[in-house]
Amino acid sequence: MRSLTGSGGPTATIVMYHVVRPASGLAATLKGLDVEAFRGQLEYIRAHYTPVNLFDLADAAEGLRSLAPRPVVLTFDDGYAVQREIVFPMLCETRTPAAFFPAASSMIDGRVLDINKIQLILAVSRDIEPVITAIDRAVDREAETGGVSRAEYRRQWWIPSRWDAPAVAYVKRMLQHALPERVRRPLIDDLFRGLVSADERAVAAELYMSVDAVREMHQAGMSIGAHADRHLRLPTLSRHEQETEIDGALRVLDAVGLPRHRFAFCYANGDYDNDSLELLRSRRCRLACTTQPDLARITRNELLTLPRIDTNDLPVRSDAEPNEWTRRAALNDRLSNDP
Ligand SMILES: [Zn+2]
Structure with missing residues (x-):
């Protein structure tokens, strides 16, 4: 019997990381996992799981190989x-394979992604008032020509989030998605230039990997996939715009010397819709990762919507007890291997 769970079958755990924070420098101001926590988590993972290559999952789904336990x-x-x-x-030291998803506009064009601009604007703003004033001014200008009023925006977005006080949560939401694109982008650029740096290229060079660095990791056996061009949320775009964003993202493959077919993709913010899936299928994408927190089922028809758990979902100490996600992975393993 393949599985006791019916719709079950073998699963894999895919873990998502962004910044692993150094003690100093630009990246230290971003949210992320501290180096020692990453080291502990890597040990925990190696104690309870078998790290495999991303493409091994596609091979397994297509019946070309079987996967190691957990x-x-x-x-x-x-x-x-x-x-x-x-x-x-x-990773090299511990012979751990991994997959990397750089964005094309940052790696190739020297642009800082909007998400990082917003993080850096907030990181340098001890006093958030000037940022709010700038947002208010942009909103008032829009309101004069029939845009949403300041009061309406505040009513909808000036509320605390799980992590942030109302004012910070408001700034994040307004700059990330609440304001219309044509207002949001120039406003982010103005704030970034005024508060963080007038030299975007220099910031990008410090913050992101170069093409050479990515190529080097690829040559050392790491998987490299496409993620985004400007890191736009695909479902907010027209089909044609999605096409532009996806094809822009594929420039990462060209830069590393990978073919534009049977590649790996990772949706920006985990967001996709039917257009995204069709566009990726027509480009013969082999597998794609979302941010849906779950274990990934190893089956052909789920390869373009692979769920991933977050680094925060796993312990950061090598001697930690197996948590819920780890116990589930072990249980699925037993069920799918039970003769
Ligand atoms: Zn991203």
């Missing part, structure tokens, strides 16, 4: 330089 794939998004400087040596 397979895990480590994935690193957005192409931060710390992934090459801190993570890559630790």
Whole structure:
């Protein structure tokens, strides 16, 4: 019997990482996992799982290979330089395979992604008032020509989030998605230039991996996939815009010397819709990762919507007791291997 769970079958755990934080420098101001926590988590993972290559999951789904017990794939998004400087040596040292998903506009064009601009604007703003004032001014200008009023925006978005006080939560939401694109982007650029740096290229060079660094990791056996061009949420775009964003993202493959077919993709913010799936299928994408927190079922028809758990879902100490996710992975393993 293949499985006791009916719709079950073999699963893999895919873990999502962004920044592993150094003690100093630009990346230290971003949210992320501290180096020692990453080291502890890597040990925990190696104690309870078998790290495998991302493409092994596709091979297994297509019946080309069987997977090691409790397979895990480590994935690193957005192409931060710390992934090459801190993570890559630790992976090499422990012979742990992993997959990296840099964004094309940052790695190739020297642009800082909007998500990082917003993080950096907030990181340098001890006083958030000037940022709110700038947002208010942009909102008032829009309201004059029939846009949403300041009061309406505040009513909807000036509320605390799980992590942030109302004012910070408001700034994040307004800059991330609440304001219309044509207002949001120039406003982010103005704030970034005024508060963080007038030299975007220099910031990008410090914050992200270069093409050479990514190529080096690929040559050392790491998987490299496409993630985004400008890191836009695909479902917010027209089909044509999605096409532009996806094809822009595939420039990462060209830069590393990988073919534009049977590649791995990772949706920005985990967001996709039917257009995204069709576009990826027509480009013969082999597998794609979301941010839906779950174990990934190893089956052909779920390869373009692979769920991933977050680094925060696993312990950061090597001697920690197996948590819920780890116990589930072990249970699925037993069920799918039971003769
Ligand atoms: Zn991303």
